[in-house]
Amino acid sequence: MAQPKNFGFDEEAQMVRDSARKFLRDNAGIESLRKLVAVDHVEAYESTTQPNYYDEKLWQQIVELGWTTLAVPEQIGGAGMSMVTLAALAEEVGSVALPSPLTSTLLATTVLREADGPGAKTALEAIVSGGPATLAITDESGSWDAADSGVAAKAQGSGATLNGTAYFVQDARKAASFVVSATADGGTALYVVAADAPGVTILPDRIVDLTRDQARVVFQDVEVAAGAVVAAAGKGEAAISRATPAMLTIVAADICGAAEWQLQTTNEYAQIRTQFDHPIGFFQAVKHPIVNMMIDIDRARSLVYTAACAIDTEPERAQWYARMAKSAASDAAAFCSGRSVQLHGGIGFTWECDVHIYFKRQKHNQMYLGDGSYQRARLAELADQAAA
């Protein structure tokens, strides 16, 4: 099936994007971001427990605007928006490097809506009523494979008991619930577990990125009822795999938004900073890498919309395009981050200059869910499968 020429970016999508852009511009610019996350380097990196910086009031407004429900199907009370709408929203969120559990909640939503256990519906309803959620599906090795989990589930009546640790859990301290993958008899299962459930311990990681928090989540004899089963044993891996294109696309879109900020900020600096009697953008050694930032971003953005549109209209191609989008976006994140610091010169190497905030978020998102070469290895496997 062919994709629509406009990627399905219709009036509704544009309305969501434009209102998000205005809201974030009014409420979450670089000034407020700096005040929120980058005032004190000692506090940020050397506190006994790393601060969990985010603006809870702003988050409540975002919940009221309904952004967390955009990906939830309409029959469960969500807005059931197209993936291209979500991608456009994620781009706006990335462009202000927003510290919030929004991305994590959207990612959890994409998994929940692919699962058919009773817990999936309950968890989606909790998201609709304003509770942020996040995925706890990564093991100690940092594997992005849907089959790998650091948590074991033992059948207990019609529910299960969870033991083990989920690693690299994004926005763990902001989430009200976790979507946990666990190895059970019969394969990977998914459960929804409240963040304050007995036996759940959140151990914050110390991380480089200032715009999110990350943690290990320890499950010690955590009892989950039958109603909390999101995907029964043997069905969890497939649910994650089906959601993977959407997850990759959302993160790639966030990267594109942030990379555009890096481009525009570096470009502005190249026009005001003068050396050798010229604005430095006059020199091709500065001009050309900035143009190359733009080229990388535009490739990634074009592929993000293609991937989003594939999820909406040709799911059989979704994984292919989404891995392309994440690969291109990850590489753009690396390149734009490097150039944004380098081309700012000495000031770019300081805490005072805002580029470090985006640099760190981008390096985090570059690796999250697999970097460029990881995606390309998966793409080559897909090419082999298609040829077989």
Next chain:
Amino acid sequence: MAERKDTPEQAEFREHCRSWLAENKPAPPSFRLPISAIEVMTEEQRDYLASWQNKVYKAGLIGCDYPSEYGGGGHTNFQAVANQELQRAGVPYLLNIIGLNMAAPTILQHGTEEQKKRMLPPLLSCDEIWCQGFSEPGAGSDLANVQAPAVRDGDNWIINGHKVWTSLAHFATWMIMICRTSSDHKYNGLTYYIVPIADTLGVTVRPLIKITGETGFNEVLFEDVVVPDTLRLDEVGKGWTVAMTTLTYERGAAEGAGSGGGKGMDERLDELIALAKRMKRNGKPAWQDATVRDKIMQLSIRGEGLRQLGRRARVAALCDHPMRLPLQTKVLISEWLQDVAACAVEVEGAYASLYKGDERAPDGGDWPLAYMNSYGFTIAAGTNEVQRNILGERVLGMAKSK
């Protein structure tokens, strides 16, 4: 099957293109065709390709959106459909590409009624082939430094000078040419002409030999060549503006009067993967090597990115600046072609040492040639260094580099 969002007229036209192409796809020639039209050298290649373009024109797949009084089809938004279907059909490329993609849109925009009526029909039908006389030995990246003088002499102009890198000049009836009509102003001292170059007194066309050892383009020398004023395009002193129209089309930032056919991007990539599966690296198929796989997938992503960028450029709501995407096209396609060829040469390993004509050369020795030829694309139509200046200055607003 109709494409999504085709109008009913476009859908019907697409059906026409498909059935006509299915019935009229020519048998491959007994001789080798070069990779693109600008490398066509022999008369048998020319005759084969010219007669193909003529058939395509008569079937209504060229000049679709041009007014019928100038030999066009008089339609709206049909050319993109025809181009897609020509590309898809795996048919030979169109020969008169400088005419179709540079001369025709320039004449349509800047020409007089007489010029359009005289020039466009035989251009579209390939009865007359066109070439482009812009670059000179002293005017490459700094194109406005063109020196070839045109001096008024009553109703005529007397042209002298030296044009270089002139593809297709050896077959061309006409040249689009910029000349210097005033030395007082760099940009406003240029004027644009349509110059007859076949069998014209004072015109000498000499082949240049490329790094591949093949001929493929020419230099053209002008010695007191008389050109009537009726062949001047637009006003005296406006040559730079007119040349910008030509360059916009040359760099792929706008759609010309017809294109398509020849090897598409998918086909090249498929050939690269097939090559990697055949060639050995460390005792195993090169395709099994993680580095090779990574490189090829990067090229696959860049190719798809380029295609989707072209699609996104038509969705205004997803573009920040109207020229931001179109102006990237030339850089992206030329570097992609170069890097695909470079990758193939690496994959060939020791076999990349073999020149065409050695019977053991993989794919007939095409890849090392394609790699060398690819520098033509990154240099021509404004080097990619100049393209990046233009992107930085026009799209991002950076200070103009000297």
